[in-house]
Amino acid sequence: MASSRLARWRSLFPLVLLTVGAAYALASWNWCGSWAERAPVLVSQVRxxxxxxxxxxxxxxxxxxxxxxxxxxxxxxxxxxxxxxxxxxxxxxxxxxxxxxxxxxxxxxxxxxxxxxxxxxxxxxxxxxxxxxxxxxxxxxxxxxxxxxxxxxxxxxxxxxxxxxxxxxxxxxxxxxxxxxxxxxxxxxxxxxxxxxxxxxxxxxxxxxxxxxxxxxxxxxxxxxxxxxxxxxxxxxxxxxxxxxxxxxxxxxxxxxxxxxxxxxxxxxxxxxxxxxxxxxxxxxxxxxxxxxxxxxxxxxxxVGETVRLALARADAAMPRPDASRLVPSLTRAAGDNLLCGSAPRVAEVGALVLGPLELVAVPGEPSVAAGLELLRRTGATGVLGLADGYVGYVETAANVEAGRGESRMQYFGPALLERLSVAAELVAGAAGFTP
Structure with missing residues (x-):
């Protein structure tokens, strides 16, 4: 009886191996494709x-x-x-x-x-x-x-x-x-x-x-x-x-x-x-x-005084292609990219809010402290708001992503993420009238 089971398993092994290999190949196929890079687009502006x-x-x-x-x-x-x-x-x-x-x-x-x-x-x-x-x-x-x-x-x-x-x-x-x-x-x-x-x-x-x-x-x-x-x-x-x-x-x-x-x-x-x-x-x-x-x-x-500035501007930023290299083992990198692609937004909103002396950049995710400092430097904002109008996950600096430091091990996108958000933040900061 045992020998017949062993023989049956041996006969099925090539089919199992072929099935696993086909599933791996299918999951590793580039279903994600290429993601277009474009300048951010202003979608709303009130002042x-x-x-x-x-x-x-x-x-x-x-x-x-x-x-x-x-x-x-x-x-x-x-x-x-x-x-x-x-x-x-x-x-x-x-x-x-x-x-x-x-x-x-x-x-x-x-x-x-x-x-x-x-x-x-x-x-x-x-x-x-x-x-x-x-x-x-x-x-x-x-x-x-x-x-x-x-x-x-x-x-x-x-x-x-x-x-x-x-x-x-x-x-x-x-x-x-x-x-x-x-x-x-x-x-x-x-x-x-x-x-x-x-x-x-x-x-x-x-x-x-x-x-x-x-x-x-x-x-x-x-x-x-x-x-x-x-x-x-x-x-x-x-x-x-x-x-x-x-x-x-x-x-x-x-x-x-x-x-x-x-x-x-x-x-x-x-x-x-x-x-x-x-x-x-x-x-x-x-x-x-x-x-x-x-x-x-x-x-x-x-x-603040009787005269108060108020503004809110929003822009769509094109997201970089998702990158699972820090989230999954290297052998499943392509499959991880495909999984993220099905859930990751191709565009995300970045906002700018002005209330009197407060000039705030709003991003749709969780910026690290280092990423927040970069957004402040790029826009002249007085502060950064996270978890606003969407969610793209953690946001780290490009240097930290490339070095595997900070929050980069949980970032869904590659090193270009902060740059895409920063360019959009510069656009909305100007639209909202941030003080130069």
Missing amino acids: GEGPLRAGAAKVLLAPPFPVVVAGYNPPRPEASQAVVPLHARAVVLETGGTRVGLVSLDLLLVPDVLAARVRERAKASGLGDVLVLATHTHSSLGGYDSRLVAQLSGTGRYREDVVEVITAAASDALAQAAAALTPVSLEVGEARKPGFVTSRSGGAVPDGTLTRAVLRGPEAAVAELLFFAAHPTLVPRRRAFVDPDYPGRLSALREEEGSGVTLVLQGALGNASVAYAKGQGLERVSGFAQAMAKLAGSATLSP
Whole structure:
């Protein structure tokens, strides 16, 4: 009996070998093709100057439970509740006949398709343009990104009902904010605590600067924008509930203290540090949020004046061909490229936002500290916003990609990625009227 099985296996072995070889050859075929290189194209530009009005709102982002918890590789838990509520928070700004919106979502990322849906619905509120951003919490709901690589690596199986819930919450927040417009003054300041954020992957060290912008109405603060750079990864993995991590808790604390609707916006990223947060588990998350709230309150604010500049410009940048060489073994490089090609956008949006003295470049991914510094140098911006209007993954400098340093081992594209984004950033910086 054993000898007959062995003989059968020997007879099938060439067929198995041929099948495996054919599958390998098929997967290694260049299905990706060549990707055209072209100059970035300006797709939107609005500018105004004068007395500022603002409105703000936050809307509950209620997941259609049960939902997968996004943020990490499989296996992922399925959640049936939110211990701390998720929200969509929006600010609408208006001056000189120009009205723009910012909406921050308690999500891991914002796909470009989702951003486009939100922007389309926002037209009903008279908004000239909208910037859609994610807080980047690694413990929120998933199911809203249809790209295969995103589903496999972070967000879980795509669900249209999840997308509709997120779109509706973002749109409602923008509509309510637009309906609440009132005259405001603008105040801007900074505070710094280097120990609040640590370096990622041995790259450049973040400086821990928190920029605070307050929109103050006649009777109370309408809204507060907090710009900081730290991955929200404090919630323990594999927990079967959705959670906004420290950004949601920080926003809630500031709102309780009378700062108005508070948007926490990510910059060039490091990791949130637990050095100032006592306890374990969710106690640690709350501790970090409390320390951040105290840091925000310590920022010395300076009034901007009655005349405020406001601008938002966006441009499409052609992406370089995906490159899986740092993500998979060399023998499967071609197959890895093909997998990425099916999910990687051929164009990505880069934005530029001006609010008084703040001149910010917005990129659709996670720029490293070094990449952020390069974007500042190229554009003269005062800061960088990440996780905006799309997602192309990590963004590293060409030198770090070629040397295998920093975040390059997780970058989906080759060394040319930052250059493509930088050229588009230069275009939108000019369109938005960045100060030379």
